Amino acid sequence: MEASKHEGAYRSGNYRNLLLDYGYDEEDIAIRVEQTWQLLFGDNEATRIYYPVGDDMGYMLDTGNDDVRTEGMSYGMMMAVQLDHKEIFDRLWRWTYKHMFMSSGANAGYFAWSCNKDGTKRAHGPAPDGEEYFALALFFASNRWGDGPSPMDYSVKARELLHACVHKGEDGIGHPMWNPHNKLIKFIPNCEYTDPSYHLPHFYELFSLWAYEEDRTFWKDAATASRNYLQVACHPETGLAPEYAFYDGTPNDERGYGHFFSDSYRVAANVGLDAEWFGSSNWMRQQTDRIQAFFADKHADDYRRYKISGEPFEEKSLHPIGLVATNAMASLASSEGPYARANVELFWNTPLRTGNRRYYDNCLYMFTLLALSGRYRMWFA
Template sequence: MSRAPTLLCGVTAIILAWAGAAHAQVSSTHQAATTTTAATDDGAGAYRTQRYRNLFVERLGRSPQETHAKIEQAFQRLFHGDGQEERVYFETGANANGTLAYITDWANNDARTEGMSYGMMIAVQLGKKREFDALWNWSKTTMLTTDPANPSRGYFAWSMGTDGTPRATGAAPDGEEYYAMALYFAARRWGNGKGIYDYQKEADTILRGMRHHPVVTATPPFRIHPGDQPFVEPATPWPSPNNRHAQEQAQKAGKPWPPQRPHRAPRAVTVGPMVDEAHAMVRFVPETFIPGTDPSYHLPAFYELWARWGPREDRAFWARAASVSRDFFVKTADPGTGLGPDRADFDGTPLKNWDGSPGSFSYDSWRTISNWSVDSSWWNKDPRQQALSDRVQRFLSSQGIDRFADRYTLDGKPQSDRHSTGMLAAAAVGSLAATPGQVSDDFLRALWDTPVPSGEQRYFDGMLYLMSMMHVGGEFRVIDANNK
């Protein structure tokens, strides 16, 4: 789940939802497996042609060598730079499976499945096996829920302290999605090893869990591992000394820091699959009483590969999910701005924010333009994606590429006074699908000229910056041993 300048954003609100902020909406039965299939043709994109565009070369006249050097520099700073100001990757000892390492959200002083899986994806794309294995080892050792009494058993806890203590006992599907895809790529780049490094087997296990997790009801407190102390959320959620911006904003607004949460009695929680069978969509969370989906979790470029490489019994489902997600991007995009909400119902209707305000474009939403644009680059199956990218880039350009806000109402009213590198980077990936021209080139130029993120907000900004550089620089590819 995405970068939060405060401690309440996106998936963090799952905790409030568990405590009763969301209306109960319990599924009565597990939907039957879909029998609908979507065409699994190879499209007309890079998967078929094996040609990955380097837009820095194609549009800005840079060289492949310059592009690679810039990407490698970003990797070295974010993974091995100064520990106080630059890197987010930290190695922390070893166990029987080898080195352990985590990616931290520096501002909030935790490790998230989102960042761990992003780090693994970056590592496998760039051929960094040590970092990949160390992140996977920490994920399996620390974040994988193994306590039989926890209804999320088999999922990864979405947020953990960097000391390995829990911040949450539930899961966020975007982490599972990137874990699975990174593991499939690792199997094809390096081959399968033993135990937790049998990458194909581990990826298959994650995908099976996403679709076939049993529906289980239990009452908290829960544990991540048998023998752990039960996790009880504190009244004040882990104030981080690194999150200076949030402290300053709270002080200006006259609000307490850290924010106080009202005490609520534990209530039963029902956890099921991470996908909604009837709609062939990934859910916002697997807790059944929390409705809807997150458009930025929709990854049709990945689903196409799972329809080819994943468990055979699920391939038709993922083929259908890819097609459904392409339609969903169109449904959720505002007709004027192209902006989409952080959360939406399965029919595309924006869901209200956790404070009851109308659904808006926020931190999760930054990623959606990147998702459909990568799908366009790899598969090129949906001509509507060009218009979607054009619309978003045109709107943000009208706001000023060097100053647009990082949160908006869907119709384009700023809700923030901050301009964020991560949002700029994701918007630049839109140039993979956008109409070539001045506007799309301006985004590429702005990304090229932007330095590697540093300081307290370097986690989400930095991960999106590096992956976006890889996407538009032609170094984020389908890794397939059959198509080297």
């Protein structure tokens, strides 16, 4: 990476509260964080996405698809560890480990990406974005709260999971989640293309510290590979990234996912958090300015699916509030950029989503609120 303008919290130990820097009141920020947590994890039926089960378990519901996904479970665990809600973290992890973990077959060691609310599996394959969030949330839990008896031996489970992600298939059974040659994450293990929004180099930097020692070089290389990859996957003028892409960064439209749509929104947020944790590069600032400029003259009610070159489709965005949130989170990479404050203001003035599509939008909303308020942190022992 180029020399950083913003040093990053990993080196400085300081997490910016960009909302405070932009003039919002600290008490109002704290209230918003707590209210948002309660709206997602409490009993408000219009906004909740967390549902307790029995005495010691719970799940995150994808309200648009009426299922439980590794994406949502791992997101919920990350939110819980960031805000020190150990009981809810453990409830989510117990449900995940009981119902989603696969102990046999080609995908042994991974988690089934979709289950019914009663825990029965709807699929027997994994989605790598869930695995990477599980691993880091577990490491953070270990560092904040300490390991306990299985399955609460958080760091052990994280290391085992990452080892499977890298080494699966070496015995001829199954496939790894990262291509062993180019170190890029796959969309699913048994394919050879990727999803740009899965690329989390800031996570891999931490995996390189805490994974099994023999795997640490791989994760350090993966961080570099993903940062380089995003520079070729994001359009050089619009900043838009496709949902699926080949390893050279070109859109993979074989199944109609080679355009900017729901998955793609997360790229901007990921760049923002990488900048906050490990420092912003020239490209990160330019990328943020590009995508924020692209949406500067568009209203959230009219967000659409776009070609990455910017041409709109008739199809409207399924998750406009999620897109508002991720574009605001990107401001962490270019906090003095021409559109940064406007995106944060739009986010601050946008409420949580209600209705059956609320799950994805509100997950992205919560992560953005954590990041912009300096509460999305790396937890060290």
